[in-house]
Amino acid sequence: MKSNTKAGLVFGISMAIFYIAYDLVAGNAGKNNKQLLIAIGSGVTSGTIAGFLFGWIKSRLSGSGLAGKTKRVDIADDEEIVFQSSASHYKGMEAVAGKLFLTNKRLIFKSDKINIRKYELHLPLDTIRDIRRYKPYGIINKGLAVQTTGQTEKFATERAAEWVERLLERAKKNNL
Numbered sequence: 001m002k003s004n005t006k007a008g009l010v011f012g013i014s015m016a017i018f019y020i021a022y023d024l025v026a027g028n029a030g031k032n033n034k035q036l037l038i039a040i041g042s043g044v045t046s047g048t049i050a051g052f053l054f055g056w057i058k059s060r061l062s063g064s065g066l067a068g069k070t071k072r073v074d075i076a077d078d079e080e081i082v083f084q085s086s087a088s089h090y091k092g093m094e095a096v097a098g099k100l101f102l103t104n105k106r107l108i109f110k111s112d113k114i115n116i117r118k119y120e121l122h123l124p125l126d127t128i129r130d131i132r133r134y135k136p137y138g139i140i141n142k143g144l145a146v147q148t149t150g151q152t153e154k155f156a157t158e159r160a161a162e163w164v165e166r167l168l169e170r171a172k173k174n175n176l
Contacts, residue, residue: 005055008051008052008053008054008055008056009051009055010051011050011051011054011055012047012048012049012050012051012052012054012055013047013051014047015046015047015050015051016043016044016046016047016048016051017043017047018043018047019039019042019043019046019047020039020040020043020044023039023042023043024039073099073101073108073110073120075103075108076105078105079103079104079105079106080103080104081101081102081103082102082103082104082166082170083101083102083162083163083166084099084100084101084102085099085100085157085158085159085162085163086098086099086100086157086158087099087100087109087144087155087156087157088155088156088157089109089111089121089153089154089155090136090153090154090155090156091117094117095136095156096111096115096117096119097111097112097114097115098110098111098112098115099112100155100157100163102163102166102167102170104170104173105124105125106122106123106124106125107122107123107125107128107146107167108120108121108122108123109121109153109155121153123146123148123153125170125171127148127149127150128146128147128148128167128171129147129148129149130145130146130147131144131145131146131147131163131164131167131168131171132144132145132147132164133145133160133161133164134154136154136156140156141160142156142157142158142160143155143156143160144156144157144160144163144164146167
């Protein structure tokens with residue numbers, strides 16, 4: 001199943017459950033069976049429409065070059081990209097979507113064009129002191145914490161274990 005369809009389906013089902021629960025809690029559906037059926041019907045209809053719209057909007061943004069389309073990062077002539085994947089960079093409690101690049105000299109995060117905050121973060125490999133996994137918000141183990149001489153930068157990525165492995169491998173090659 002395509003990711004946009006799957007996302008729309010999950011969102012639609014979630015919204016249908018929300019609409020039905022709202023009607024039940026608000027007392028709009030508890031008086032008789034007819035009102036309950038109307039609440040369920042309107043919840044399913046509203047959820048279906050919301051899911052369709054969510055999937056459609058997501059597909060339009062995906063192809064627009066705004067979301068998830070960070071394609072390039074400027075690197076020096078003697079620098080090469082050795083690994084890259086999508087990631088989010090945590091700025092306080094805010095997660096900024098973008099892409100994480102590992103070159104033979106630096107770790108680079110570049111935000112997607114759709115974000116309000118558009119920026120690049122450059123961490124020279126010789127400033128990295130520690131690399132570890134962590135759980136963003138204490139829930140899911142997709143986090144990557146990179147401690148430098150001055151601060152700790154936190155990222156979330158589906159490939160956190162691979163990032164730790166690649167960064168440790170690169171540190172060994174650079175004798176860090």
